[in-house]
Amino acid sequence: MSAARPVLILTHRFDPTADKVVEELNNRGVPVFRLDTSEFPERLSVGAELANDHWSGQLRTTQRCLDLSAVSGIYYRRPANFAFHPDLSENERRWSAGEARLGFGGLLAALEPWLNHPHRIGYAEYKPAQLSAAVASGLLVPRTLVTNDPDRARAFVADVGLAVCKAFSGSGVYYDEGFRQVFCSLVGPEQCDDPRISRTMHLFQAWVPKDYDVRLTVVDGQFFAARIDGTSEAAHRDWRSDYSALSYQAVPTPTFVRSRVTALLDRLGLRFGALDFVVAPDGEWWFLECNPNGQWAWIEDETGMPIASAIADALEGGSKRG
């Protein structure tokens, strides 16, 4: 019988990134309780009692039982919405969802230690919050404007010379002609005369001359930096827009970047981060964004850097931070 403490992984069933961590833990003989929150309440039984300053109890499915007080780490990936009995009315389902979120979600949130805690993920997803935290941590951040005012946008773009407009999130829109996504787009002052800037918030940022991009994955103080070179114009502007035109190479993380990124993640309360940098021709690393629940498995595939192993270490080790 394994003496290792169990790891709880919250994600849906078809998440190949989480699979890599599950397989790593399986190979180590660490018990894994993989749970999709969509199994609650119809296929998951929950019972926990307040025992002094912590919750003691179990999660039970038809396959497994998890002792909540034994957990060594919780990995928050891509859990899906709760799935209620199909005969509930819409109003009843909405009420039940609120209760489940505050009750079951609240119970999980009270556990520790997380990689990353969902509250921390939620906060760090706000780009304005992470950009100011990055500056406070000593990182270089391009001049940035967030606005729904076309006049402010035009003045900013004219002032910085070359600017990009990008979205606050990675989500897109389903139009009749297909899925559409907003990547980083170069914009000129004349485009900012568009009154549709007023229709929601927009993010404008000075374009930083680029030698190459870096996706830096950090897990509990372990740094995995991948240089990304885009060979198409679209990929050079925003590597997410053209994966077929990218090459990858593991590179060292400069000491000054390590210390500042560590400070940033501490400020945001994150143990894991997938950070994007532009490296300028003079060697400076410019911070673009931190993805608190970002993807990393394809970086491991492309470079061989052992990120899944580092995440398994973190989940087994159970850092103090929640």
Next chain:
Amino acid sequence: MYPELSERPKGVGVFPSSDHFPLGRPYGRVDAAPGPASPFRPFGLTLAVPPRTNVRFNPDSLGYDEVRQIGLIRDGTAMVPLSRHTDGATNTQTNADGQGGPDSDTDHRED
């Protein structure tokens, strides 16, 4: 004293409690039915383009290993681990989708 509203406001607040425990869609579902592009759409959406690579798993080809707790995908007549499946171009469908958080599909490459 404030009057009672006959109908509660719809939508979510600026900082919804869902941000504290973000949950996504079941795999393969999308939030909304497609619709036409409005002439009034925000400027940002006028810059939107089709993703160059947007691989989707066919749900009918997927399975799950209850013992190993990993996803599987059909490869010919065999079911193989999803994380080791190659699509010939980018090796796995595990690229960057984190920015959309748990509300994004794993096979979208969004951040």
